[in-house]
Amino acid sequence: MGLLDVGKIVNCALGKGKCKNTDSFSGNIGGVGGAAGGAAGIGAILLFAAIMIILVLLFAKYLWNVCLVPLVPVKKCSSVWHLVGASILFGLLFPSAPATNSQ
DSSP: OOTTOHHHHHHHHHTOSOOOOEETTTTSEEOSOSHHHHHHHHHHHHHHHHHHHHHHHHHHHHHIIIIIHHHSSOOOOOOHHHHHHHHHHHHHHSOSSOOOOOO
16 A cells, blocks of 8 residues: 555545554554544544645745735735635636546
C-alpha cells in the first residue's frame, strides 16, 4: 500500500477492503480497521482535510493582499470567504480535467 493510494487507505479505515490488520512493531497484536477504528480513521481524515483547507485559505489571503494587490489593480481581500468564492469561480471557469464526450 503506497503513500498516495488514498482509495485503499479509506477502504481500510472503513473496514471494507483488504488491509494488513496487524502491527508488526508490537508482536502482531490486532490493529485498527474494525467498525470503531473505521469511524476514528474517517474522523482523522476529515479533520486533517479541514485543517489543510484552512491553512491554504489563510496563506492564499496573505499572498493575495501582500503580493497580488501591489502588482495588479484588484481590491484587497477582507475575508477568507472571498477566496472560497474565487476558488469556486476559478474552478468553474478553468476546470482541471478536460471535458470528455461520452456518446
